[in-house]
Amino acid sequence: MNNKPIACATLTALALVASAPGDAAERQINVPNLIMERCSICHADDLGRLVRISAQRKTPEGWLMTVVRMQQQHDLGLSDDERRALVKYLADTQGLAPAETEGARYVLERRLNTVENFSSEQFTQMCARCHSGARVALQRRTATEWERLVNFHLSQFPTLEYQALGRDRDWFGIATNEIVPYLAKNFAYGDEQWQKWKQTPRAPVAGEWSLSGHLPGRGDFNAVMSVSQRANDHYALELRGNYADGGALIGQGAAVVYTGYEWRGKVEINGVEMRQVFALKGDILEGRMFVADHDEVGADVLAARQDGGASRVLAVQPSYLKTGTATELSIIGSNFDGELVLPAGIKVEKLLSRTPGRIVIRALADKRALGTHQVKVGAAEGGELAVFDKLDRIEVVPPYAIARVGGNGGPAPKVDARFEALAWAKGPRGEYRVGYVPAKWSVAPFNEDAKRDRDVEFAGSIDAKTGVFTPSFAGPNPLRHLMTNNAGNLAVIAEISAGGKPLTAQGQLIVTVQRWNNPPIP
Amino acid sequence: MKPRTATLLCAALLAAAPVHAEHASPAELANNTAAPLVAGREYMVLANHPNNLSVIDLADNTVLKTCALPDAYGPGLLQISPDHRQAWLLNNRFGSIYGVELDSCNVIFSANMSLAADERTKSVLSLAISPDGKEIYTVQNPSRIYVDRYEVQQPRLAVYDTASGLDAKPVRTFPMPRQLSVMQTGADGTLYVAGPDVYKVDVKTGKYEVAMPILNWNRPGYGAPDVLNAWPVQTITREFAFLYTAPKFKDDKQDIASADFVWGIMSIDLRTGAVSVADFAPLTEVYFTGIRSPKNPNHLFTVLNVLRKYDIKEQKLLASADVGHAYYQASVNHDGSRVYLSGTLHDIAVFDAETLEKITTIPLPGGDQATNTAQVFIR
Numbered sequence: 001m002n003n004k005p006i007a008c009a010t011l012t013a014l015a016l017v018a019s020a021p022g023d024a025a026e027r028q029i030n031v032p033n034l035i036m037e038r039c040s041i042c043h044a045d046d047l048g049r050l051v052r053i054s055a056q057r058k059t060p061e062g063w064l065m066t067v068v069r070m071q072q073q074h075d076l077g078l079s080d081d082e083r084r085a086l087v088k089y090l091a092d093t094q095g096l097a098p099a100e101t102e103g104a105r106y107v108l109e110r111r112l113n114t115v116e117n118f119s120s121e122q123f124t125q126m127c128a129r130c131h132s133g134a135r136v137a138l139q140r141r142t143a144t145e146w147e148r149l150v151n152f153h154l155s156q157f158p159t160l161e162y163q164a165l166g167r168d169r170d171w172f173g174i175a176t177n178e179i180v181p182y183l184a185k186n187f188a189y190g191d192e193q194w195q196k197w198k199q200t201p202r203a204p205v206a207g208e209w210s211l212s213g214h215l216p217g218r219g220d221f222n223a224v225m226s227v228s229q230r231a232n233d234h235y236a237l238e239l240r241g242n243y244a245d246g247g248a249l250i251g252q253g254a255a256v257v258y259t260g261y262e263w264r265g266k267v268e269i270n271g272v273e274m275r276q277v278f279a280l281k282g283d284i285l286e287g288r289m290f291v292a293d294h295d296e297v298g299a300d301v302l303a304a305r306q307d308g309g310a311s312r313v314l315a316v317q318p319s320y321l322k323t324g325t326a327t328e329l330s331i332i333g334s335n336f337d338g339e340l341v342l343p344a345g346i347k348v349e350k351l352l353s354r355t356p357g358r359i360v361i362r363a364l365a366d367k368r369a370l371g372t373h374q375v376k377v378g379a380a381e382g383g384e385l386a387v388f389d390k391l392d393r394i395e396v397v398p399p400y401a402i403a404r405v406g407g408n409g410g411p412a413p414k415v416d417a418r419f420e421a422l423a424w425a426k427g428p429r430g431e432y433r434v435g436y437v438p439a440k441w442s443v444a445p446f447n448e449d450a451k452r453d454r455d456v457e458f459a460g461s462i463d464a465k466t467g468v469f470t471p472s473f474a475g476p477n478p479l480r481h482l483m484t485n486n487a488g489n490l491a492v493i494a495e496i497s498a499g500g501k502p503l504t505a506q507g508q509l510i511v512t513v514q515r516w517n518n519p520p521i522p
Numbered sequence: 523m524k525p526r527t528a529t530l531l532c533a534a535l536l537a538a539a540p541v542h543a544e545h546a547s548p549a550e551l552a553n554n555t556a557a558p559l560v561a562g563r564e565y566m567v568l569a570n571h572p573n574n575l576s577v578i579d580l581a582d583n584t585v586l587k588t589c590a591l592p593d594a595y596g597p598g599l600l601q602i603s604p605d606h607r608q609a610w611l612l613n614n615r616f617g618s619i620y621g622v623e624l625d626s627c628n629v630i631f632s633a634n635m636s637l638a639a640d641e642r643t644k645s646v647l648s649l650a651i652s653p654d655g656k657e658i659y660t661v662q663n664p665s666r667i668y669v670d671r672y673e674v675q676q677p678r679l680a681v682y683d684t685a686s687g688l689d690a691k692p693v694r695t696f697p698m699p700r701q702l703s704v705m706q707t708g709a710d711g712t713l714y715v716a717g718p719d720v721y722k723v724d725v726k727t728g729k730y731e732v733a734m735p736i737l738n739w740n741r742p743g744y745g746a747p748d749v750l751n752a753w754p755v756q757t758i759t760r761e762f763a764f765l766y767t768a769p770k771f772k773d774d775k776q777d778i779a780s781a782d783f784v785w786g787i788m789s790i791d792l793r794t795g796a797v798s799v800a801d802f803a804p805l806t807e808v809y810f811t812g813i814r815s816p817k818n819p820n821h822l823f824t825v826l827n828v829l830r831k832y833d834i835k836e837q838k839l840l841a842s843a844d845v846g847h848a849y850y851q852a853s854v855n856h857d858g859s860r861v862y863l864s865g866t867l868h869d870i871a872v873f874d875a876e877t878l879e880k881i882t883t884i885p886l887p888g889g890d891q892a893t894n895t896a897q898v899f900i901r
Contacts (some may be wrong), residue, residue, distance in 0.1 A: 042669045042670050043670050051670070052670055052671065148671050148672075149675050150674075151665070151671065151672050151674050152671070152672050155642065155665035155672035155673075155674055156672070157648055158616065158644040158646060158663050158665075160765070161700060161701050162646055162647075162701060162703060162748075165749075167701060167702075167718075167749075168737065169745070170700070170701075170718075171698075171700075171701070172674060172700055244554045256838070325628075476847075483846070483847055491795060
């Protein structure tokens with residue numbers, strides 16, 4: 001199967017952020033001394049240069065994986081504080097420029113249903129079958145260091161060249177003679193972008209941020225995130241806001257900014273521990289916030305800094321209006337200054353509330369407004385608001401997902417899958433996106449095999465209202481043929497009613513076995 | 523295809539450095555480790571977790587004895603000496619070879635695959651014994667371990683004298699190509715080694731040539747085959763056999779999308795060196811091993827999630843049986859009346875070779891067999 005999501009790998013998840021305020025000890029550590037003391041025994045050359053360490057650049061998670069391997073495989077002794085301080089230092093001094101992470105951030109954000117698509121089929125088969133290809137794309141090395149990495153792989157995993165996609169080719173020859181030059185060219189160590197980024201002044205972080213987000217299975221939310229600096233790059237956070245369904249969103253925690261832009265937060269929201277993986281782009285923060293031990297449960301987040309930041313419109317919640325139906329809309333942004341201007345055909349029936357980060361109105365649209373629009377507040381313009389009369393089709397998002405059986409006394413918890421129905425409408429200038437709409441959810445066998453093996457019965461169940469699929473228990477199922485486990489291949493079906501006429505769409509859900517290891521970069 | 527049929531390859535990713543302790547549960551060892559084997563009787567020998575070697579008496583399908591093996595388990599790949607007195611094992615996480623006297627359970631030979639302190643060496647399923655029992659062969663894949671990096675080295679054929687005792691060193695070594703795995707010796711002493719192709723190696727000089735092409739088979743009308751052979755069974759029919767799957771093209775356009783995928787068996791006759799290749803079924807099910815009946819070499823038993831019996835010439839399915847759970851390896855007894863399934867969990871399933879009716883299950887002391895290799899012989 002080609003559309004295989006990110007594959008198997010090792011190492012357990014480790015937090016990059018200490019529990020606030022327990023990171024004081026971490027900041028006392030003199031990392032250059034620590035490196036000289038702990039790493040140079042193995043890594044310094046005759047001139048005292050740290051040859052290997054200095055010829056690689058990677059993300060905080062990338063450094064974390066390497067340093068943990070030094071601990072686990074090479075008996076390097078480090079306290080948790082020392083490890084965090086070391087990773088911070090290495091990511092700051094030998095990190096990636098923001099542009100170098102473009103297109104590969106989904107692994108950092110733990111979007112594990114992403115189906116990767118690299119232009120090089122050879123690279124995919126050689127380097128993206130055990131772990132994500134993004135793990136590779138998020139590193140920069142000299143040719144020598146890429147070559148040493150290949151040698152590490154085959155020495156550490158001697159059966160690698162005998163497995164499927166290994167034994168059908170001269171794996172080591174191709175890795176050495178073709179993949180190493182490919183990597184040295186496409187992911188070269190001495191990139192200009194990094195030099196430029198090192199010279200770029202760092203954006204201020206402390207102050208109030210206006211935050212908007214969308215959590216599949218629950219819906220839109222917005223909040224104010226107050227950020228106070230505790231030490232260089234270390235911040236305390238407080239969040240206060242609401243879900244669109246009326247529920248409160250309240251939380252607090254801590255964040256560390258690595259490499260001048262890699263925001264890693266650890267917050268407790270309504271009693272649930274969550275992680276934030278954001279990129280800081282000037283006065284904008286963008287990324288994903290997910291449940292710490294259930295990374296499949298997570299929200300896309302976009303935030304703008306209120307203090308000293310620009311005036312911006314970030315989002316309109318909900319993102320659509322049906323003509324003739326008065327609807328409450330929230331316009332989320334920062335430093336609102338000036339008049340709210342809606343496109344022709346949309347009337348503000350009532351202004352319900354207004355703060356510098358949020359305007360709530362009751363709006364009514366007529367036919368003139370059909371299509372998609374940005375919203376203006378003073379000089380700021382942004383967000384997306386679709387006006388529709390009739391929905392034309394829906395699609396299941398994500399179109400392909402993985403759920404994992406779990407529990408049943410085993411160490412691995414179940415991994416849910418969450419689906420949403422994305423609606424589209426037709427206008428004179430073609431099709432346009434309306435947004436996520438409530439749907440009725442069900443599952444069916446994806447193919448003949450799934451039907452024969454009664455996967456629908458065994459693999460788990462979907463909540464008809466929320467689109468959240470909960471897989472079945474782990475381990476062999478005595479009721480199944482060959483006592484196999486509760487794996488399954490299911491069609492996920494969404495149905496809505498558009499003007500009395502049903503619209504349906506289908507996605508695919510693979511229910512498979514537990515993920516035994518949960519490395520910082522899948 | 524279901525995800526569950528594809529799990530082996532991911533699970534078999536061997537970490538060369540010890541990571542976790544092996545199963546800690548003590549083996550319920552049969553305490554008659556000194557029970558001698560009886561001449562003329564038929565036995566099966568195999569290894570399993572935590573680190574057992576069990577001898578099964580095939581006359582009554584009972585475990586005669588279980589020997590505790592030294593060091594760590596894995597892969598438990600085993601060969602029987604020509605005099606049927608010793609078992610030779612690749613074990614200790616692919617890192618050591620042992621010789622075990624079956625009558626006494628005594629370890630009479632051991633060799634670490636690493637030949638130097640700065641080397642870490644694994645043998646990936648590669649072990650064979652000479653027809654006179656005087657030498658054993660293995661292909662070793664070394665890496666040099668520097669203080670701050672690893673460097674992959676060229677593989678080598680290592681030849682050991684079986685009389686070298688404990689901590690043995692090779693008597694000869696020769697450079698070899700990569701990706702070599704299972705092997706067998708021919709009646710004339712030729713060593714056959716599977717890799718991208720099957721090579722025949724002169725064990726005196728280290729010279730090798732292709733004996734049976736696999737990747738480079740260039741069979742008209744077919745694409746390149748895929749072969750998974752992790753089970754060097756010393757068959758009663760004396761053949762070195764490989765199940766293959768391959769695309770069979772509809773026409774000269776060699777279009778892979780419209781090709782039929784077939785199962786076949788290719789083999790080397792270890793008595794003569796003759797090579798044969800034959801398709802026997804369309805690819806509808808996954809098998810890990812196949813073995814010919816000694817009664818009728820045109821009959822083939824295949825297994826993974828289901829046990830099947832085929833007529834090779836007629837390309838016809840003769841019988842099929844549910845097996846309860848997956849088994850990796852099929853073996854047969856000398857008169858061809860029984861099929862034994864082993865590999866994975868901790869039992870052996872016994873079937874009637876004629877009807878494929880289940881006869882019994884033999885529980886093994888200890889745990890999982892993983893990818894071991896069982897052998898059947900008459901003492």
